[in-house]
Each structure stands twice: as C-alpha cells, then as structure tokens.
Amino acid sequence: MKKFEIAVIPGDGIGKEVVPAALDVLQTVADVHGGIQFDWTEFPWNCDYYLEHGKMMPDNGLEILQGFDGIFLGAIGNPQLVPDHVSLWGLLIKIRREFEQVINIRPAKCMKGIRSPLVNPNDFDLIVVRENSEGEYSEIGGRIHRGEDEIAVQNAIFTRKGVERAMRYAFELAKKRRGHVTSATKSNGIFHSMPFWDEVFNDVKKDYREIESAAFHIDALAAFFVTRPQIFDVIVASNLFGDILTDLGGAIMGSIGIAPAANINLNGKYPSMFEPVHGSAPDIYGKGIANPIGQIWTAKMMLDHFGEDELGKKMLEVLEEVTADGIKTPDIGGNASTREVANEVCRRLKAL
Structure with a gap:
C-alpha cells in the first residue's frame, strides 16, 4: 500500500468548491485501485486569513508544508479584499520559490465534448x-x-x-x-x-x-x-x-477552467505543488457552477508525479467520457453543476 500525505489549500473563491470535488475523485481512484491511500490535511490559508492575521500563511507555514508528499492548491486571490501582488507573493509564489519548484508544466489538448x-x-x-x-x-x-x-x-x-x-x-x-x-x-x-x-x-x-x-x-x-x-x-x-x-x-x-498545472521540485528536498490555471473567479463563487475539470486534471498530474501514470491516464479517459456525453458546466456549454460533474466522474470510476 502506497500512502501519500497531501496538504490541501482550497484558497479563495471557487477553489473552495472545486478542490472538494477533485478530492472526491482522487479518493474514488484510491478506493477502486486499492493500492494507494491518501491522507488529507487542509489549511485555511487565503485572503480571509490575511485579513484576520495580516499574512497569507503563518510564519512557520513553509515548515509545516515541508513534511508533506504534495500540495494540492485551489486558487489564490480576491483583489477586492487583498491586492494580488500581496496574496500571490505571500503564498503561491512564496511556496514556488522557497520550495525550489523550478519547473512548471501545463498540458493542453483537444478534449472530447469540449468545443x-x-x-x-x-x-x-x-x-x-x-x-x-x-x-x-x-x-x-x-x-x-x-x-x-x-x-x-x-x-x-x-x-x-x-x-x-x-x-x-x-x-x-x-x-x-x-x-x-x-x-x-x-x-x-x-x-x-x-x-x-x-x-x-x-x-x-x-x-x-x-x-x-x-x-x-x-x-x-x-x-x-x-x-x-x-x-x-x-x-x-x-x-x-x-x-x-x-x-x-x-x-x-475552450476554457481556462479546464487547464491544469504542476509546480515541480526536482531535488526531492521539498514537495511539489499542483494547481489549476484558472483563478479564484469570485464573481461565480457560491453559485455551484465552477468548472471542476481543471482541478480534477490537476489531480491526474499529481498521480503522474507519484508514479501512478496508469491511474492518471484512466482518470483523464473517464473525464473525457463524461464531457463527451455532455455532462459539463455552463462555461463549456453544459448545464451541470460542479458537484454533478464530479459525481459522474466518481460513478464511472467505480463502475470500472
């Protein structure tokens, strides 16, 4: 049994909606496969935290994160509350730089069912x-x-x-x-x-x-x-x-909402961090329509990083089956909610 300790930072805006959806998919993959296990530890570090504490993360935040196998990030930023250069440099870029995440990789492909x-x-x-x-x-x-x-x-x-x-x-x-x-x-x-x-x-x-x-x-x-x-x-x-x-x-x-990314540490001293390309989209937060595909695809990249390439490949195949069948959020021409898309991915993974 491979066990992975993951630090989860949902962050701001729709990050708080798409991260739980993607975690459900990852947990389903682990349950179906049986050979891997995830232990999640969530941290409430975001712009609300900054307003309360005057910083985006505690002073020992990096020390806390260093012991994890990976960092699963949602989205950072709420410019109506905190200037972007403060929020990004106080958390996202701080983690990238000090954890020597010297490579950023971002795929793009023509996905089935997405125009x-x-x-x-x-x-x-x-x-x-x-x-x-x-x-x-x-x-x-x-x-x-x-x-x-x-x-x-x-x-x-x-x-x-x-x-x-x-x-x-x-x-x-x-x-x-x-x-x-x-x-x-x-x-x-x-x-x-x-x-x-x-x-x-x-x-x-x-x-x-x-x-x-x-x-x-x-x-x-x-x-x-x-x-x-x-x-x-x-x-x-x-x-x-x-x-x-x-x-x-x-x-x-077809949408920035489906684009994933990974920030890779090469020397093994620190964890790598996985985040979708989209921002926090505060204008649609709370409506239940945020596209979870970018976060789910990001989870696939985390599996790849852990050497679970076949599981990651299967996850992406199932995700494309779901979009090909028209189960999509409104930004890519569907009428499904965030949760409905994630639930359908989980259902099909369980049916494998």
Whole structure:
C-alpha cells in the first residue's frame, strides 16, 4: 500500500468548491485501485486569513508544508479584499520559490465534448514546460524619482543552471511522448537573455539526438498555437513566455477552467505543488457552477508525479467520457453543476 500525505489549500473563491470535488475523485481512484491511500490535511490559508492575521500563511507555514508528499492548491486571490501582488507573493509564489519548484508544466489538448474556438483544432495535444524560478519574474530592479522623470527598472535573470534544467526536463518528457521539443525564444528582439537561451538549447539538444527539435520566436509561436497547434508536442519556455503560452493553451481548449498545472521540485528536498490555471473567479463563487475539470486534471498530474501514470491516464479517459456525453458546466456549454460533474466522474470510476 502506497500512502501519500497531501496538504490541501482550497484558497479563495471557487477553489473552495472545486478542490472538494477533485478530492472526491482522487479518493474514488484510491478506493477502486486499492493500492494507494491518501491522507488529507487542509489549511485555511487565503485572503480571509490575511485579513484576520495580516499574512497569507503563518510564519512557520513553509515548515509545516515541508513534511508533506504534495500540495494540492485551489486558487489564490480576491483583489477586492487583498491586492494580488500581496496574496500571490505571500503564498503561491512564496511556496514556488522557497520550495525550489523550478519547473512548471501545463498540458493542453483537444478534449472530447469540449468545443475549441478553433475552426479546425486537429486534435492537438501539447505540454508546455515553463522555467519557474527566474527569468522575467525576478525580484531584481527598482524605481527612482517621481513624476515625469520616474524610472522603473526590471531585470530578467537567466542562469545556465536554471535554463538547462528546464530544457533537459522538456527533452526527457518528450521521450515519453511524441519525441519533439520546441523552444520559445525571442533572440531577434531581446539582446542578451534570448541569444543565451538559444545557445543553451543548442548545447542541450546535442545530448538528445533521437529527439527532434525546433525553435520559434514567441510571437510566431503564439500565432501557431492558433493556426496549427497540432504540430507541437513539448514546448520549453521562459517564465514569462511559458505563462502567456499556457493561458493561450487554455483558451484554444475552450476554457481556462479546464487547464491544469504542476509546480515541480526536482531535488526531492521539498514537495511539489499542483494547481489549476484558472483563478479564484469570485464573481461565480457560491453559485455551484465552477468548472471542476481543471482541478480534477490537476489531480491526474499529481498521480503522474507519484508514479501512478496508469491511474492518471484512466482518470483523464473517464473525464473525457463524461464531457463527451455532455455532462459539463455552463462555461463549456453544459448545464451541470460542479458537484454533478464530479459525481459522474466518481460513478464511472467505480463502475470500472
């Protein structure tokens, strides 16, 4: 019996609705399989917690989380209560950075029963490997002066170590998929960091001669996501480029509400964290219509991370059977509630 200790942070808004739904699905998988067991510990860290305590998590929050096998996160943010830069940097980004979750992976595929806005999506199935610790999202920089002479300087930080490990992760992932890696660059416009990125990519790909590779400037690559997404398998990108591409990936799938993500720690010192791409959507919180697919697919990625690939594959297959049969929330053309979608996934898993 494999036992996994999971820290659960539902967070804000619809996170408090879709996380319980996804946990029910995970528990069903464990019950049906019989060889795995989950122990959940929930933490009420969110914007309400900040209003009460002046911080997004307790001072020893990271110390508490460090002992878990994984972190299952819903959504963080409620800008009407707490500015986004306070809530995100106080919890989500804090966990990513201090737990050395240096890789972010986000898949996008043409899902059965979900209409893509593309006229001909051609059954695309891709995954973006995003460098998750440096790049354009560094804290290095500053501001000086005020008024018309005010200056803001933001430095992008690219290390060979950080860039190379993201690229190697992408090539290793491509071995398990269709054997192709695309690099997202902009070396014709960003003078220092992107030529450096290209150089590292060219060095790394020499160690993976069996894997096909290509490089596209980010503007063209974004256009190709719309015009021919089926040509992509694994895409490796910097922090900013990966962030933008993956939101576009959610859009071409038909809804950001179905897009999953994983923040991966590679050295084993800290747990990895699993979260859907969608935000907290406070405008629909409490209505029972939030799409649980992104959170359930995120649970599938957590299973993959724990080496339970076959269980994760089966979970995604069942999820697509449910959407193909029209059991969907309103954002993707259905009339089912959050709970009805999750319950149907559980019912079909039990029937296997």
